Amino acid sequence: MSNASLYQLRGSTAVITLNQPPVxxxxxxxxxxxxxxxxxxxxxxxxxxxxxxxxxxVFCGGADITEFSTGGALAKPDLPQVCNAIETAPKLVIAAIxxxxxxxxxxxxxxxxxxxxxxxxxxxxPEVNLxxxxxxxxxxxxxxLGGVPLALDMITSGRPYGAxxxxxxxxxxxxxxxxxxxxxAAVTYAAQLSAESAPKRRCEDIAIDxxxxxxxxxxxxxxxxxxxxxxxxxPERCIQAVEAACELPLxxxxxxENALFMExxxxxxxxxxxxxxxxxxxxGKIPGIDTSSTPVRDIRKVAVIGSGTxxxxxxxxxxxxxxxxxxxxxxxxxxxxxxxxIRKNYEYTVKKGRLSSEQLDQRMALLQTTTDYTDLxxxxxxxxxxxxxxxxxxxxxxxxEQSCKxxxxxxxxxxTLDVDEIAAVTSRPQDVIGLHFFSPANVMKLLEIVRxxxxxxxALLTAVxxxxxxxxxxxxxxxxxxxxxxxxxxxxxxxxxxxxxxxxTPAQIDRVHTDFGMPMGLPSVVxxxxxxxxxxxxxxxxxxxxxxxxxxxxxxRKLFELExxxxxxxxxxxxxxxxxxxxxPEVLQIAATAAEEFAIEQRELGDEEILERTxxxxxxxxxxxxxxxxxxxxxxxxxxxxxxxxxxRYRGGPMQYADEIGLDRVLAGLNKYxxxxxxxxxxxxxxxxxxxxxxxxxxxxxxxP
Ligand code: NAD
Numbered sequence: 001m002s003n004a005s006l007y008q009l010r011g012s013t014a015v016i017t018l019n020q021p022p023v024x025x026x027x028x029x030x031x032x033x034x035x036x037x038x039x040x041x042x043x044x045x046x047x048x049x050x051x052x053x054x055x056x057x058v059f060c061g062g063a064d065i066t067e068f069s070t071g072g073a074l075a076k077p078d079l080p081q082v083c084n085a086i087e088t089a090p091k092l093v094i095a096a097i098x099x100x101x102x103x104x105x106x107x108x109x110x111x112x113x114x115x116x117x118x119x120x121x122x123x124x125x126p127e128v129n130l131x132x133x134x135x136x137x138x139x140x141x142x143x144x145l146g147g148v149p150l151a152l153d154m155i156t157s158g159r160p161y162g163a164x165x166x167x168x169x170x171x172x173x174x175x176x177x178x179x180x181x182x183x184x185a186a187v188t189y190a191a192q193l194s195a196e197s198a199p200k201r202r203c204e205d206i207a208i209d210x211x212x213x214x215x216x217x218x219x220x221x222x223x224x225x226x227x228x229x230x231x232x233x234x235p236e237r238c239i240q241a242v243e244a245a246c247e248l249p250l251x252x253x254x255x256x257e258n259a260l261f262m263e264x265x266x267x268x269x270x271x272x273x274x275x276x277x278x279x280x281x282x283x284g285k286i287p288g289i290d291t292s293s294t295p296v297r298d299i300r301k302v303a304v305i306g307s308g309t310x311x312x313x314x315x316x317x318x319x320x321x322x323x324x325x326x327x328x329x330x331x332x333x334x335x336x337x338x339x340x341x342i343r344k345n346y347e348y349t350v351k352k353g354r355l356s357s358e359q360l361d362q363r364m365a366l367l368q369t370t371t372d373y374t375d376l377x378x379x380x381x382x383x384x385x386x387x388x389x390x391x392x393x394x395x396x397x398x399x400x401e402q403s404c405k406x407x408x409x410x411x412x413x414x415x416t417l418d419v420d421e422i423a424a425v426t427s428r429p430q431d432v433i434g435l436h437f438f439s440p441a442n443v444m445k446l447l448e449i450v451r452x453x454x455x456x457x458x459a460l461l462t463a464v465x466x467x468x469x470x471x472x473x474x475x476x477x478x479x480x481x482x483x484x485x486x487x488x489x490x491x492x493x494x495x496x497x498x499x500x501x502x503x504x505t506p507a508q509i510d511r512v513h514t515d516f517g518m519p520m521g522l523p524s525v526v527x528x529x530x531x532x533x534x535x536x537x538x539x540x541x542x543x544x545x546x547x548x549x550x551x552x553x554x555x556x557r558k559l560f561e562l563e564x565x566x567x568x569x570x571x572x573x574x575x576x577x578x579x580x581x582x583x584x585p586e587v588l589q590i591a592a593t594a595a596e597e598f599a600i601e602q603r604e605l606g607d608e609e610i611l612e613r614t615x616x617x618x619x620x621x622x623x624x625x626x627x628x629x630x631x632x633x634x635x636x637x638x639x640x641x642x643x644x645x646x647x648x649r650y651r652g653g654p655m656q657y658a659d660e661i662g663l664d665r666v667l668a669g670l671n672k673y674x675x676x677x678x679x680x681x682x683x684x685x686x687x688x689x690x691x692x693x694x695x696x697x698x699x700x701x702x703x704x705p
């Protein structure tokens with residue numbers, strides 16, 4: 001017999017311990033072992049109660065995710081079978097939840113008769129985040145035990161709840177907050193239940209009283225969550241499953257749950273969400289670096305150069321992680337302004353109740369300021385976030401070269417500049433790296449880590465691990481204009497602006513993008529980021545492309561000349577009046593005049609053309625990024641676009657979207673516009689990798705450089 005679970009008799013209690021580190025993933029071996037142990041306990045006359053416990057820190061992380069792609073998750077005995085065996089066992093089963101209990105792990109506990117938990121345990125059903133629903137009774141048992149509103153929230157949000165909260169809701173029966181051994185406490189609890197002749201508590205015997213729910217409860221719940229579930233397939237099926245729990249006896253409800261689970265399994269959304277889940281976990285694997293043998297550098301103090309929009313946000317990440325941070329700027333005034341913003345941000349969080357005033361004070365106490373480079377001599381990592389100007393950045397790096405200790409990592413937060421060129425002004429290019437934070441830097445999860453030609457392996461690995469410490473998702477990029485994210489989305493900006501010239505309206509483009517699932521359409525993003533920023537960031541792009549396409553970003557350039565900078569000046573591609581905004585006839589006129597200037601004939605554009613012309617070029621640029629080795633995997637590009645640019649998670653990122661709809665379709669679309677459009681030859685030439693993979697019937701996800 002495998003040791004996936006352990007079996008031990010303590011008095012008349014059989015303790016079955018999940019023993020599949022690190023998270024007790026419910027793979028086939030553990031499921032089989034649980035079933036065998038359960039049967040052994042049932043068959044043993046000396047046993048009157050059964051405790052389910054864990055040998056690790058986590059109670060159970062749920063399904064073994066590696067079985068998803070192999071179909072192993074459905075192999076017998078499957079999880080519903082194990083849960084049903086627990087529920088129908090003729091002896092009391094007590095789940096002893098010592099830590100995280102997620103998905104199938106929580107479902108095991110729900111099928112048990114009683115639940116005892118440590119206060120720090122967290123329990124949840126995160127399946128919806130993988131495009132699925134809990135398929136082992138979670139949708140049927142949780143509403144019976146904890147009520148419909150709690151179940152609906154947990155199942156459709158995927159958010160775990162703390163044990164105390166679930167104790168209040170009646171899902172957890174007892175909290176163990178004493179300092180004594182937890183499993184022993186569970187055994188004592190079991191003995192007590194047995195002595196009291198406590199009954200089995202089968203969900204089968206519990207009917208949900210829907211008369212307590214307000215009228216139209218489910219309809220209203222659907223309306224409430226609609227804004228955040230638009231485009232996803234699973235949330236509606238989660239709701240239907242909970243409705244079934246209200247209407248059907250358990251056995252039939254479980255069948256309904258299973259049918260809905262199978263429906264979810266074979267959807268583009270489930271494939272996309274699972275792709276992103278694995279891609280996010282894969283980003284830390286850096287080609288050519290053996291993480292087990294590469295040392296990492298100690299980062300105990302961080303310096304940030306520049307206390308502007310980015311510098312302040314970057315510093316907050318380190319203060320939040322308890323790392324002392326020093327900010328340098330040109331003068332006291334700039335520093336004062338920067339610190340004021342940091343404090344205001346924290347005060348806002350305190351007001352929201354997500355931070356205590358003591359924590360605010362602790363964080364601010366970790367922050368130092370200076371205008372003197374010699375104060376940076378003990379920093380282990382320096383992140384430069386000054387103006388996006390190569391000469392200024394070089395000046396800063398020359399100063400860092402003078403004042404920083406050997407082995408300090410010297411990072412730049414540049415969005416577009418050449419990290420190798422910056423590294424070249426120092427005598428230690430092995431210590432230079434790009435750390436590209438996204439704005440707002442204290443909020444956005446993505447961190448692009450730019451690997452310069454000479455960046456040392458240990459500096460790179462240190463950055464990746466540090467990113468995790470400050471709770472970021474690190475994606476490694478090679479050096480090129482815009483790295484992965486800004487480079488891949490540049491054609492999205494360019495084509496959206498070209499479409500304006502050709503006769504599309506900002507509102508139409510916006511709608512096409514939000515219908516596709518973007519949180520905002522590109523015109524809205526441009527207005528929010530600032531037309532001045534968008535135009536200035538493209539000044540060198542334009543210098544390179546003006547001969548190929550003189551109309552490149554013509555509309556924002558005209559608006560920039562008119563000092564219409566977007567939301568901040570009240571007028572940009574739209575007009576803003578307070579929170580409202582509307583289409584601006586002047587913008588349409590500006591576009592029409594510019595079109596004339598470039599001899600472009602305006603016409604009515606269909607939504608499909610707008611979508612294809614703005615999304616396919618992202619995929620095409622992604623193919624080049626992959627082919628050039630700027631990104632190591634297509635999944636890395638998807639993670640960048642999902643986390644940094646709001647690409648809909650249910651589409652999995654642009655490369656997964658292409659894999660889903662077929663690379664041949666993307667290729668045909670690009671070739672169509674290449675022929676049809678005036679600048680088609682310049683902008684719509686398919687990437688060789690796309691052509692190659694499409695011809696071979698392959699997908700981006702199969703490609704390794
Ligand atoms: P910002 O204008 O808000 O701040 C720049 C700060 O640098 C100012 O406080 C300025 O006083 C200071 N500074 C300028 N020259 C300096 C010098 N020689 N020594 C010390 N301090 C100096 O700019 P920002 O938006 O924070 O951008 C900073 C960097 O971050 C740029 O490279 C930018 O491309 C990059 N970036 C910006 C964003 C964004 O959305 N704003 C996103 C990612 C990356």
